[in-house]
Amino acid sequence: MPHPYSDLPPEAFWRSGVAEVDPGALTGLYVPKVKIGPQTRIATAGSCFAQHIGRALRGAGVAVLDAEPAPLALPEAAAREFGYGLFSGRYGNIYTVRQLVQLLQDVQTGEVSEAFVWEKGGRFYDALRPGVEPLGMDSPEEVLFLRRAHLAALRRMLAEAEVFVFTLGLTEAWIDAPTGRVFQTCPGVIAGRFDPARHVFHNFTLAEMRADLEQARALLRSFRKRMRMIVTVSPVPLTATASGGHVLPATVNSKALLRVAAGEFAAAHRGVDYFPSYEMITNPAARGRFFEANQRSVTAQGVQMVMSAFLAAQGLAGTAAPGPVAPQGGAAAAEDGEDTAEDGVICEEMLLDAFGR
Amino acid sequence: MTGGAAQPGPRRALVLGNSHIAAVKGAHEREAALWPGRWSGLAPEFAGGHGDALAMLEVREGRLLARTEAARQNLQRLNRRAEWALAEYDAFIVVGCQLGIYRALMPYRSARFLGLPSMAERAAERAAERAAARVPVSRVPVSRVPVSRAMFDLAVREGVRQTLGGALALRLVAGLRAAGLGAQVIVAEQPRPSFDCRRERRRFAGLLQAHRLGDGAVLTEVFEAAAAAALPGITFLAQPVQTRHGGMFTRPRFSAGSVRLTASRRITHPEDDFIHANADYGALVLDQVAAALA
Numbered sequence: 070m071p072h073p074y075s076d077l078p079p080e081a082f083w084r085s086g087v088a089e090v091d092p093g094a095l096t097g098l099y100v101p102k103v104k105i106g107p108q109t110r111i112a113t114a115g116s117c118f119a120q121h122i123g124r125a126l127r128g129a130g131v132a133v134l135d136a137e138p139a140p141l142a143l144p145e146a147a148a149r150e151f152g153y154g155l156f157s158g159r160y161g162n163i164y165t166v167r168q169l170v171q172l173l174q175d176v177q178t179g180e181v182s183e184a185f186v187w188e189k190g191g192r193f194y195d196a197l198r199p200g201v202e203p204l205g206m207d208s209p210e211e212v213l214f215l216r217r218a219h220l221a222a223l224r225r226m227l228a229e230a231e232v233f234v235f236t237l238g239l240t241e242a243w244i245d246a247p248t249g250r251v252f253q254t255c256p257g258v259i260a261g262r263f264d265p266a267r268h269v270f271h272n273f274t275l276a277e278m279r280a281d282l283e284q285a286r287a288l289l290r291s292f293r294k295r296m297r298m299i300v301t302v303s304p305v306p307l308t309a310t311a312s313g314g315h316v317l318p319a320t321v322n323s324k325a326l327l328r329v330a331a332g333e334f335a336a337a338h339r340g341v342d343y344f345p346s347y348e349m350i351t352n353p354a355a356r357g358r359f360f361e362a363n364q365r366s367v368t369a370q371g372v373q374m375v376m377s378a379f380l381a382a383q384g385l386a387g388t389a390a391p392g393p394v395a396p397q398g399g400a401a402a403a404e405d406g407e408d409t410a411e412d413g414v415i416c417e418e419m420l421l422d423a424f425g426r
Numbered sequence: 427m428t429g430g431a432a433q434p435g436p437r438r439a440l441v442l443g444n445s446h447i448a449a450v451k452g453a454h455e456r457e458a459a460l461w462p463g464r465w466s467g468l469a470p471e472f473a474g475g476h477g478d479a480l481a482m483l484e485v486r487e488g489r490l491l492a493r494t495e496a497a498r499q500n501l502q503r504l505n506r507r508a509e510w511a512l513a514e515y516d517a518f519i520v521v522g523c524q525l526g527i528y529r530a531l532m533p534y535r536s537a538r539f540l541g542l543p544s545m546a547e548r549a550a551e552r553a554a555e556r557a558a559a560r561v562p563v564s565r566v567p568v569s570r571v572p573v574s575r576a577m578f579d580l581a582v583r584e585g586v587r588q589t590l591g592g593a594l595a596l597r598l599v600a601g602l603r604a605a606g607l608g609a610q611v612i613v614a615e616q617p618r619p620s621f622d623c624r625r626e627r628r629r630f631a632g633l634l635q636a637h638r639l640g641d642g643a644v645l646t647e648v649f650e651a652a653a654a655a656a657l658p659g660i661t662f663l664a665q666p667v668q669t670r671h672g673g674m675f676t677r678p679r680f681s682a683g684s685v686r687l688t689a690s691r692r693i694t695h696p697e698d699d700f701i702h703a704n705a706d707y708g709a710l711v712l713d714q715v716a717a718a719l720a
Contacts, residue, residue, distance in 0.1 A: 140571035151577055211539070211541075
């Protein structure tokens with residue numbers, strides 16, 4: 070007697086869909102709901118892993134917007150350290166959905182505040198994106214001057230974007246208690262001073278992230294009506310957890326919540342899609358082969374596999390995803406197990422690793 | 427009565443340069459006749475090169491020589507030799523070779539930082555307002571983008587390192603180290619254009635605009651700091667103060683009558699040259715060199 074499982078395709082079964090399939094060549098995993106073409110104007114943002122997406126799309130000839138291209142002739146590596154060419158704006162990594170909401174609100178109001186200028190060694194940093202000026206700035210005025218220009222550039226870019234690609238990275242964040250502002254990095258890591266009375270750890274719940282995703286969507290559509298979204302979840306584990314427990318369950322908890330939030334959000338809207346990069350990298354059939362020796366950084370092969378699948382599903386596979394830039398320090402650094410900025414990806418969160426004992 | 431310890435001989439210096447070496451060489455020849463003792467502590471030898479001849483110089487087994495036949499021929503024709511042993515010199519002086527105020531002007535064409543007088547707070551706000559205007563991203567000109575002073579400095583330093591003069595000086599330092607030699611390496615800034623260049627507004631538009639906006643002094647400060655920082659182990663000699671006009675120019679009397687780099691003939695530059703300095707300027711550079719080596 071026929072039943073719902075009798076006519077399912079092979080990819081609906083674990084054995085034929087995963088266990089017996091080359092994990093680098095999974096099929097049927099992603100059928101795009103939000104279609105993009107070479108002319109679609111795309112904006113990208115998110116955690117470190119999102120940098121690969123922007124690069125691959127550009128490599129495939131897709132019109133990835135860049136509101137703030139590097140204005141000076143710097144070597145590419147230096148430009149990236151200054152936050153150029155990583156995303157569609159010079160906002161650095163956006164790890165949490167709340168951080169995205171906050172940035173979009175700032176773009177909308179154009180407001181900047183001296184309360185979010187950090188100091189270190191006589192240099193000044195934008196507390197909301199401290200990594201994009203690795204040498205710091207001369208004065209708080211310079212920080213605010215550049216932040217104003219940054220927000221203005223993003224406003225222009227968002228008015229033009231047709232699809233916003235966002236990679237969810239973390240649930241853990243540090244919040245400025247009096248204002249509720251969320252930081253990109255914990256105060257004191259890059260600059261600023263950690264104040265336990267003021268800086269509060271927060272682990273975003275599923276409900277909070279769902280609400281934030283809805284708000285982010287509404288804000289994005291306030292810049293451009295009918296802007297669509299593609300959301301992904303970063304497969305990169307936490308560098309460290311401040312939740313009080315072991316980093317492994319903390320990572321699984323975070324990724325599970327992010328995955329559910331992204332999935333529910335995509336299911337709720339016709340113009341929001343979910344791309345399963347997380348599943349492709351963490352697939353147990355791959356036996357960890359898409360992770361570097363540190364079991365955290367995604368290998369160049371893994372990135373290539375994910376982005377090739379994305380481009381193929383979108384009908385953009387004519388141009389292969391570009392090969393990643395060789396990591397600084399080369400193979401020797403990787404063999405030493407050093408947690409380097411793999412593939413030219415800039416990742417502030419990795420700075421936490423320096424504090425590990 | 428006998429004297430004390432023997433006086434040390436003059437410092438042997440190899441002066442390398444592109445067309446700008448002519449001012450220094452001309453000064454040395456002129457002063458040798460008029461004022462023989464002016465640089466008694468200095469025994470310079472000149473090695474000029476046209477085009478990319480100096481870019482083709484490399485240090486190999488303690489010798490400075492050309493990588494290509496064309497460069498070798500150019501050096502031979504201008505200097506009657508095309509190879510120099512590093513050990514024969516106490517100092518190496520690189521003159522001109524694109525290492526000048528233009529290194530600060532190039533990033534200035536596309537970016538501005540808050541410390542520039544032209545970017546005073548009100549102007550900055552206006553720039554942000556203009557940036558907020560609804561102009562498609564694809565049509566936004568990349569000119570005059572706000573950047574941090576630190577990033578601007580970095581771009582100037584990078585430019586300095588990549589110039590013909592900066593790269594040659596760094597190669598010399600590396601070659602001297604490899605050969606276990608301790609000779610001093612000095613870089614003398616390429617003279618800034620004559621203030622008479624204002625007669626050709628279009629050709630010198632960037633420079634004149636920076637001057638008009640009052641940014642010259644700050645750009646000079648940025649360039650000089652960047653040049654010193656970009657060339658570790660090298661003494662950087664900024665343009666002699668008495669030859670400057672504003673932050674960005676050479677006083678015309680230090681440019682008038684400048685001559686070309688030739689093997690022997692004396693050929694002056696045309697009146698609209700504005701780029702090269704004369705022997706009066708070159709003499710002041712040699713004063714700086716002599717002081718740096720004293």
